[in-house]
Amino acid sequence: MDSIYRNAFITIIAAAGSGSDYGLPGVSRPRKSTPPVGIDSHAFMVMQNPSIDMKDSTWNTRGWTYQEMLLSRRRLIFTDYQSYFQCQKHQTMEQLHKDFESTDSMKRMLGYKHLLPTQEEFFTVDEIYSRLEEYYPRTLRYETDNINAFVGVFRELSDRTSDHYSSSPSGLYMPHQNPHFYGIPLWLDLKLADDDNISWRFGLSLGWRIEKVKNGPLFAHAGAMVKPSFPSWSWASTKGQRLNHDHYRIVFSSRPSHSGEIQDANFSAYVTHKSGERISLSAYTTRADDYTLFHPW
Structure with missing residues (x-):
């Protein structure tokens, strides 16, 4: 699966709902909305922080979705409130005006430069x-x-x-x-x-x-x-x-x-193949057999 994510042009992430039948908010079901706040003659938009949506999502708790999040070059993320895009150099939120799409602007507003880590970072x-x-x-x-x-x-x-x-x-x-x-x-x-x-x-x-x-x-x-x-x-x-x-x-x-x-490390580790062969760790790193063919002792 890691090669699929690494080579995909873009990965669509459904960070909403608890199952595959939930669909994509804004595509197969209506989004949740946040009503504007009126103060005097001005109307202010209440923006949902996408990091909260992501942190609380079922998608974010699943083990197999971790490499999907980490290895994809471009991610288009659908939450219940908005969509969010991030690549290795740029990110944008649907609810933000273009003037606020720089990483510095996002850090000032949300407290971080990227919602998800970039490959240079991890x-x-x-x-x-x-x-x-x-x-x-x-x-x-x-x-x-x-x-x-x-x-x-x-x-x-x-x-x-x-x-x-x-x-x-x-x-x-x-x-x-x-x-x-x-x-x-x-x-x-x-x-x-x-x-x-x-x-x-x-x-x-x-x-x-x-x-x-x-x-x-x-x-x-x-x-x-x-x-x-x-x-x-x-x-x-x-x-x-x-x-x-x-x-x-x-x-x-x-x-x-x-x-x-x-x-003066004086520490040498050896591993034992299930065939009975005992080899050093450095030799193990060059073998075609993966860890499952070795005893864990």
Whole structure:
């Protein structure tokens, strides 16, 4: 699906209603309206902030729509009150006059330059962890899709050549073949490519925690606990134990690019293929077999 969104000329997003039968507001059903406010002899239009519409939409809670939002080059978003367009360089709201379509004007009025992140903003080494934190609360019908629905984001970052990162202070890039292991990002270093380096950064990426947002039970369940489909060291295991819209979020404590030089790491990670072969993480990144063909230990 990620290749479809990346190559589509435009993606139409229905950010209204709770199901596919709701239709597009303004096309297949009337929009909701906000009446003007009259003060003296002047009439003022009450504009609905699109970020509120988006945040509260069912579309924004679904796991499979995350890569749709992130990877599409151009998005035409339909809410109950208006439509909104954003590409990589420009955005416009149906309720705004043309004079207010610049990013600076939008930031002054709404508090942000873009309603949705642009590719320049999210395709960096550290931002992949912020994207995982964003994705984590979203819901999926099947627990086994916890990683699958995010793989397209890993793939997009790994598809960018290492030259893109050679000028950055970190010099890190994601391997093209296998950019993650059970959802944990893997990083190669242009300056120091060895087993200890990739293992050490893999260890840093394991530094995540679950944090309380509001009062409420941790991983409350309506029924009996079920065995997770992923290893306990992967964020995907706790995501599968959540009730929809619970009160917890995931936080990645470490950022591999901010950790300075490796000094006496003395840490090597190996993975075991289901055939019994044991290989290093660096060898794993070059294999055609993906993580599902390896044991999670």
